[in-house]
Amino acid sequence: MTSDFLTRPSFGKVHLANVSETENGVQYVVDPKQEYEVYITSDDKFVKLQRVPDGENLWLSQQQNMMQDFVRTSTYQKAMHMNPSDFQDKVVLDVGAGSGVLSFFAVQAGAKKVYAVEASQMAAHCAELVRTNMLSDKITVIPGKIEEIQLPEKVDVIISEPMGYMLVNERMLESYMYGRKFLKPGGRMFPTTGDLYFALFNDDALFMEHNQKYSFWASTNFLGIDLSALKGAAYSEIFKQPIVDTWHPSTLISDFGQWTINFEKDAIEKLHVIDVEYELTSKRTAFCHGVATWFDVSFLGTDHQTYLSTAPNAPLTHWYQVRCPIMSPVLVRVNDKVRIRMKMVANERQSYDITMSVTINGHSQTAEYDLKNPSFRYNGVAVAPAAGLENGSATQQLANTIYSDQDGNAVSYPQDQNYVYVDGTEQQQQPYQDYSQAALPQQVNGFINNPTLALNALLSNHASPLTNNICPSQQAQPSISTSPFRNGV
Numbered sequence: 408m409t410s411d412f413l414t415r416p417s418f419g420k421v422h423l424a425n426v427s428e429t430e431n432g433v434q435y436v437v438d439p440k441q442e443y444e445v446y447i448t449s450d451d452k453f454v455k456l457q458r459v460p461d462g463e464n465l466w467l468s469q470q471q472n473m474m475q476d477f478v479r480t481s482t483y484q485k486a487m488h489m490n491p492s493d494f495q496d497k498v499v500l501d502v503g504a505g506s507g508v509l510s511f512f513a514v515q516a517g518a519k520k521v522y523a524v525e526a527s528q529m530a531a532h533c534a535e536l537v538r539t540n541m542l543s544d545k546i547t548v549i550p551g552k553i554e555e556i557q558l559p560e561k562v563d564v565i566i567s568e569p570m571g572y573m574l575v576n577e578r579m580l581e582s583y584m585y586g587r588k589f590l591k592p593g594g595r596m597f598p599t600t601g602d603l604y605f606a607l608f609n610d611d612a613l614f615m616e617h618n619q620k621y622s623f624w625a626s627t628n629f630l631g632i633d634l635s636a637l638k639g640a641a642y643s644e645i646f647k648q649p650i651v652d653t654w655h656p657s658t659l660i661s662d663f664g665q666w667t668i669n670f671e672k673d674a675i676e677k678l679h680v681i682d683v684e685y686e687l688t689s690k691r692t693a694f695c696h697g698v699a700t701w702f703d704v705s706f707l708g709t710d711h712q713t714y715l716s717t718a719p720n721a722p723l724t725h726w727y728q729v730r731c732p733i734m735s736p737v738l739v740r741v742n743d744k745v746r747i748r749m750k751m752v753a754n755e756r757q758s759y760d761i762t763m764s765v766t767i768n769g770h771s772q773t774a775e776y777d778l779k780n781p782s783f784r785y786n787g788v789a790v791a792p793a794a795g796l797e798n799g800s801a802t803q804q805l806a807n808t809i810y811s812d813q814d815g816n817a818v819s820y821p822q823d824q825n826y827v828y829v830d831g832t833e834q835q836q837q838p839y840q841d842y843s844q845a846a847l848p849q850q851v852n853g854f855i856n857n858p859t860l861a862l863n864a865l866l867s868n869h870a871s872p873l874t875n876n877i878c879p880s881q882q883a884q885p886s887i888s889t890s891p892f893r894n895g896v
Contacts, residue, residue: 467532470506473568476725482706482715483509483568486597487516490708493595494518497563502553502586503579507533507546509566514545521545522562524586526552553582561591567598571758572651573729574603574702575678576778578757580668584675596670598704598715604859605664605685605700607745609693609793610654613784614736620645642734649761649776650730652784656719657793659699661687661745663859681751681759689739697732698747698763703859718859719790727785731776737767754779 474480487494487509495517501510504523510533513521523546525533530550537546549556565586569579580601590596624641627633664685668677689695699719706713717726731749739745746766751759758779764771 467506467529470529470532472725474506474508478722478724479568479715480508482713483566483597484512484515486706486708486711486713487512487566489711489713490597490706491517492709493564493597498522498560500524500558500562500565500586500589502565502567502583503569504533504548505529505568507536507548509568510537510546511540511542513564513566514542518545518564520547522547522549522558524549524551524553524556526550553586558589561594562589563591563594565590565594565596570598570601570702570704570726572649572726572781573700573751573759573778574601574704575681575751575753576758578678578753578759580670581675581678584670584673584678587671595708597706597708599670599707600705601668601670602703602705602859603666603681603700604702604718605666605683605687605698605747605749606659607661607687607689607695607739607747608654608658608697608699608730609660610658610696610730611694611794613650613730613732614694614696617645617732645782646732646734646774647776648780648782649778650732650784651727651781652730653723653727653790654699654719654730655790655792657796659719660691660693660695660739661689663687664747679753681749683750684746684748687745687747689741689743689745692738692740694736695733695739695745695765695767696736697730698749698765699728699730701728701859702726716859721859729781731761731763731774733763733765733772733774735772737765737770737772739767743767751778 494513496519497517499510499513499518499521501507501513501521501523504510504525505527506529507523507525510521510523523530523533523537525548530548534548537543537548549558565583567579567583567586569577569583571577571579574580583596587596621638621642623629624634624638627635664683664687666681666683701717701719703714703716703718706715715724717724717728719728748764748766750762752762754760756779758777761776761778762773763776764773
């Protein structure tokens with residue numbers, strides 16, 4: 408059923424239930440929760456349903472999920488509150504305002520006027536919150552896309568929360584940077600820069616889990632049905648999905664690669680094709696199961712610099728971390744040089760098609776990933792260090808939990824075990840390096856409260872598998888500590 412329906416006017420947006428359509432012999436079931444536009448085909452005999460693009464229809468539950476990510480939300484609030492020079496009596500643009508929370512923060516920080524631009528139906532909810540909070544004189548809600556609206560004046564600051572998985576998913580960063588057309592010369596953007604990091608990882612449990620998923624499709628007798636004809640397709644599909652979850656830093660087995668974008672200065676086209684190549688150094692002998700990624704963003708204010716990180720040693724956020732697994736794990740030995748190439752091409756589905764190659768000792772394998780369709784693996788269970796890295800006997804630790812005959816209290820445990828007895832109180836100490844925020848350096852090279860830097864510094868100071876070098880073979884690639892963006896340039 409082909410037609411010119413895309414060029415013809417829509418009859419409106421509707422919700423449909425229990426409806427399906429057939430095209431090229433394939434029947435598609437219509438999602439009753441999804442909004443569709445109705446078109447009449449060129450022969451005027453058939454109705455064509457066109458799904459409204461993602462992003463035009465948002466739910467309060469989605470907003471709640473983001474708002475209750477207190478690491479995210481509180482970081483944004485503090486970044487504005489701690490930079491009065493950038494917000495007091497200033498005009499602010501909020502790109503993709505959603506429910507308007509960031510606009511409220513800007514007013515709290517002293518902004519005299521905020522333009523909250525929101526393309527989805529959430530704009531109506533945002534306007535209602537502005538009205539009921541009696542801030543209509545401060546916040547003006549503008550329904551529409553940033554690329555299509557007009558503002559009555561230039562702004563001093565642009566704020567937004569445009570990050571997706573792997574920083575760039577959802578392609579909201581492009582809209583955020585497009586907003587610069589309304590920015591006064593010398594104006595600020597919060598966030599200011601974004602950094603995407605890459606490192607090799609080892610995770611036997613994840614690889615076995617993937618194989619268990621695949622083994623289902625290898626069944627030759629599933630309720631009398633032979634599924635094995637699909638095992639190849641299933642195997643490819645499983646490894647085509649990036650993994651969204653969180654993991655212990657000890658699963659990393661190399662130094663980091665780093666890709667940086669400056670939202671104030673870089674061209675939007677930089678986001679259309681991201682093609683990076685790094686030579687990473689393995690820090691221990693292990694099987695490489697793929698490449699792990701996370702991101703940081705910075706708020707380089709006049710008065711204070713604030714950082715939001717999704718690094719594995721940082722407080723967990725709703726972005727988690729993302730890993731790209733490879734089908735055939737490769738054994739790497741300590742100090743092996745591993746070249747990775749990550750090419751991310753923006754697509755029309757508001758996401759990216761990823762092609763990754765890993766080359767070790769002259770042998771390469773290439774994999775493709777659909778960032779729009781990741782596998783959500785996080786189950787709420789606390790992460791644990793990688794197996795096999797214990798530095799003490801668990802049995803000895805168990806034996807040390809017996810009670811003393813003298814006072815009925817636990818005996819004083821050896822300092823190299825998991826427990827210590829201090830001032831009459833039994834305390835547990837980490838059997839591995841302490842990756843908690845309390846143990847992290849609060850300032851590294853003037854870069855305050857950045858978990859990725861702290862992770863690098865902490866692990867380096869403890870002879871960790873990770874080092875403080877970022878892509879040593881890429882001289883043009885700045886290290887974390889020497890990047891000009893880190894110095895506010």
